Amino acid sequence: LIVAATSVFIIQTRRRRRRRNNDNNNDDGGTSNDPAATDDDETNFYKQLGISEENLPTHIQREIQKERKRKAKVEIISMKTRMYDNVYMLDTNREPMCTISMKKARWYIKKGIGEWSTFKENPGGSNNTNNFDNGEEELKCIRLLFEHNGSTKANPKSSDEMTNENLYLRSAKQNICVVCGNDGYHIRHYIIPYTYRTLLPEQYRTHMSHDIVIMCPDCHLLCEKPKKARMKKMEEELRMQMGEAALDMSPVIDDPHLHHIRSCAIALVKWKDQMPKEKVESHDRTVREYLASVCRNEEGKAALLSGEEGL
Numbered sequence: 001l002i003v004a005a006t007s008v009f010i011i012q013t014r015r016r017r018r019r020r021n022n023d024n025n026n027d028d029g030g031t032s033n034d035p036a037a038t039d040d041d042e043t044n045f046y047k048q049l050g051i052s053e054e055n056l057p058t059h060i061q062r063e064i065q066k067e068r069k070r071k072a073k074v075e076i077i078s079m080k081t082r083m084y085d086n087v088y089m090l091d092t093n094r095e096p097m098c099t100i101s102m103k104k105a106r107w108y109i110k111k112g113i114g115e116w117s118t119f120k121e122n123p124g125g126s127n128n129t130n131n132f133d134n135g136e137e138e139l140k141c142i143r144l145l146f147e148h149n150g151s152t153k154a155n156p157k158s159s160d161e162m163t164n165e166n167l168y169l170r171s172a173k174q175n176i177c178v179v180c181g182n183d184g185y186h187i188r189h190y191i192i193p194y195t196y197r198t199l200l201p202e203q204y205r206t207h208m209s210h211d212i213v214i215m216c217p218d219c220h221l222l223c224e225k226p227k228k229a230r231m232k233k234m235e236e237e238l239r240m241q242m243g244e245a246a247l248d249m250s251p252v253i254d255d256p257h258l259h260h261i262r263s264c265a266i267a268l269v270k271w272k273d274q275m276p277k278e279k280v281e282s283h284d285r286t287v288r289e290y291l292a293s294v295c296r297n298e299e300g301k302a303a304l305l306s307g308e309e310g311l
Contacts, residue, residue, distance in 0.1 A: 074217045078185035083214050084173040090117055090143040097148075098169035105142045117143035168210055179219040186214040189223060193231060261290045 056064075085102040094117060108114030118141055176183045190197060191211045198205070215223065239246040264283035272280055292304040303309035 070217075070221075074185050078187055078217065079214070082175045083186065083188070084175050086140070086172040088119075088139065088141045088170075089114075090119070090141055092144060092147060094119060094143060096170050097144075099172060100142075102140075105140070108142055108144070113146055114142045114144050117141050165210070175214065177216040177219055178213045179215055179223075182216040182219075185217060187217055187220045189213050189215045189220055193227065195231075261286060 084099070085105075086099050087102055087105040089097045089100050089105075089108075091097055096119070105114070109116070119139070175186065177186065189212070191213065192200075197211075235251065239249070264286045267275065268280065268283050268287065275283075288304045288307070292301045295301045295304060300309065
């Protein structure tokens with residue numbers, strides 16, 4: 001009976017997920033923002049069959065508890081603000097360049113190198129906003145007050161070239177999950193894993209906004225599992241190429257000395273007032289000696305060792 005109930009539960013869960021995705025595509029109102037809505041349905045499923053949660057196998061109970069904890073943390077780990085503000089950046093000729101965030105637009109205004117503006121008017125007198133539909137929201141534009149390197153005056157051919165990247169940069173983005181279209185809670189998803197992205201050359205780490213998309217927590221979890229499996233497989237292949245010595249290497253580098261320094265620094269920040277004076281002096285000396293060892297300035301190194309420079 002328990003095996004049959006588990007099978008029916010899996011089938012019903014898949015049907016609910018498929019039905020929810022279809023509603024996202026057909027309903028303009030979007031989906032519910034309550035992450036615990038589906039969790040209530042899943043926990044009540046066994047009760048409808050007359051099976052209490054205490055009588056379920058331990059591995060199913062663990063999965064239910066893990067799912068409850070994950071649902072409870074959705075609001076905490078999700079983004080607190082919208083990812084796309086869709087503020088259009090225009091050049092001096094009021095030609096669209098890209099879309100930026102409201103924070104970046106206010107930075108241009110504060111520095112005096114930009115001003116709030118509108119799109120360039122056509123000869124007929126209407127604004128050129130037909131190709132930049134942003135739904136019902138009012139279009140927000142900022143015009144630069146200087147000639148940038150890629151301007152049409154500096155490079156006349158650039159105005160005629162419309163590559164896929166330029167089209168993406170000039171398009172308004174929706175704040176919905178790129179997989180299911182959910183408009184509730186969202187998480188930034190790195191197409192290239194962040195651990196690999198930090199090791200790439202500078203030109204592949206900056207101005208690559210299309211490598212970061214937004215997903216709902218459920219779709220993010222589904223994408224993370226195969227991504228981690230692929231990363232583990234790549235690690236195993238690399239270890240095989242490096243030889244037998246690399247097979248026994250730890251996946252992380254554990255430096256006890258740096259771990260001790262980090263512990264001393266955290267203790268000074270959090271519990272300095274509660275620690276004995278001798279312990280505070282010992283931790284302070286440990287942190288200062290490490291900072292002096294990595295400092296390239298001789299004056300700064302001497303100031304750290306003498307205590308003149310504060311931590």
